[in-house]
Amino acid sequence: MTKVLVATEKAFAKVAVDGIRKIVEGAGFELALLENYTEAADLLKAVADADALIVRSDKVTAQVLEAAKKLKIVVRAGAGYDNLDLEACTKHGVVAMNTPGQNSNAVAELVVGFMVFMARLKFSGKSGSEIRGKSLGIHGYGNIGRIIARDAIALGMKVYAFDPYVKKAEEGVELLASLDELYSKSQYVTLHIPATAETKLSVTHALVSRMPKGACLINTARKEVIDEDGLLKLMAEREDLRYVADVAPDKLDEFNKFGDRVFFTPKKMGAQTSEANINAGLAAAEQIVKFIKNGDKTFQLNK
Incomplete structure (x- = not known):
């Protein structure tokens, strides 16, 4: 079964997670959560058997991609994507996407x-x-x-x-x-x-x-x-x-x-509304489902 991991140092709102779960499990996939983690090692362990990954501002580095042997796609829930190592994604055959417009x-x-x-x-x-x-x-x-x-x-x-x-x-x-x-x-x-x-x-x-x-x-x-x-x-x-x-x-x-x-502001606040939080998370889940099922690469960054 395709496993989708949501890895967020700062967790999505519950309503967003519920919506992501509905989309992912509705497609017949498994959803795993790694929320509010504090150690990079936690992400390396969690991503080991994931087929797809959703992150927010979490860094998807060459080390993370090396640990993610099964990973096919990573989606940054948001517009900015400088936390994704696009070169390493390409090297490991991972499609990288963002969710433009949601925030x-x-x-x-x-x-x-x-x-x-x-x-x-x-x-x-x-x-x-x-x-x-x-x-x-x-x-x-x-x-x-x-x-x-x-x-x-x-x-x-x-x-x-x-x-x-x-x-x-x-x-x-x-x-x-x-x-x-x-x-x-x-x-x-x-x-x-x-x-x-x-x-x-x-x-x-x-x-x-x-x-x-x-x-x-x-x-x-x-x-x-x-x-x-x-x-x-x-x-x-x-x-x-x-x-x-x-x-x-x-x-x-x-x-x-x-x-x-x-x-x-004390931290980056541009996308910090409940509406943007929900919209970006749901869009990320939908993009993963479309990619896994239909090969849709509409928002691919590392072309």
């Missing part, structure tokens, strides 16, 4: 919340500003970017976007030809790019310095895309610049010296 609304709402939070000076009691009438630049116009754009337009913001892979934007969004132009025109910039060889350290001092007075940079993507030394230098030079993220920087103590001008 998009949750991340988009967090971005809107961040904008309001920073505009109102972190609810300090001081007089802040409104986001209506302000300009928003979306760096990476994918599933999340499109939802943010619709929300921002509804709130009365002027919306720009830049994405080299997108040729046409939705009504009300002005698609710009360069990052320089995006940052120059945007009082708020929100990042929605993966951490790749091309994008790591790409949000630089020179780029962010183009933003208007009173600007705010929002990062719900990956910390690796930020040139932290450059951003720290710029924040020291510009007392008007603000930075907010749901992913703490490596140089957290240095950023925190800027006090009210920065804010970082």
Whole structure:
């Protein structure tokens, strides 16, 4: 019998696990759970006889894949997949997938919340500003970017976007030809790019310095895309610049010296809603069933 392992250092909500079980067992497969584990050895042991694996932010390394002799597919329940070693997956003949779009609304709402939070000076009691009438630049116009754009337009913001892979934007969004132009025109910039060889350290001092007075940079993507030394230098030079993220920087103590001008959530919060938790888990289970039964590789990452 095909065995599907759900391995989560931070467990899915019970309703999500129940839904995953219904999908997996309804397909005639066995479901195994490894929840809230604390040792890597636990994962290595559990994955030994698994045919399929569902993870959240858990790291699927070359060592894990070496231990998983029967593994055919691993699905990351979420959009980001830098916790999957794609090269090692390919080497071991394992199909790697993510579940794009399932967390998009949750991340988009967090971005809107961040904008309001920073505009109102972190609810300090001081007089802040409104986001209506302000300009928003979306760096990476994918599933999340499109939802943010619709929300921002509804709130009365002027919306720009830049994405080299997108040729046409939705009504009300002005698609710009360069990052320089995006940052120059945007009082708020929100990042929605993966951490790749091309994008790591790409949000630089020179780029962010183009933003208007009173600007705010929002990062719900990956910390690796930020040139932290450059951003720290710029924040020291510009007392008007603000930075907010749901992913703490490596140089957290240095950023925190800027006090009210920065804010970082204790852990990555973009996808932390019950709805996103459920949707991503169910999508992962459905993708596994379709792959095992029909060879469906729609969301394969290591092509």
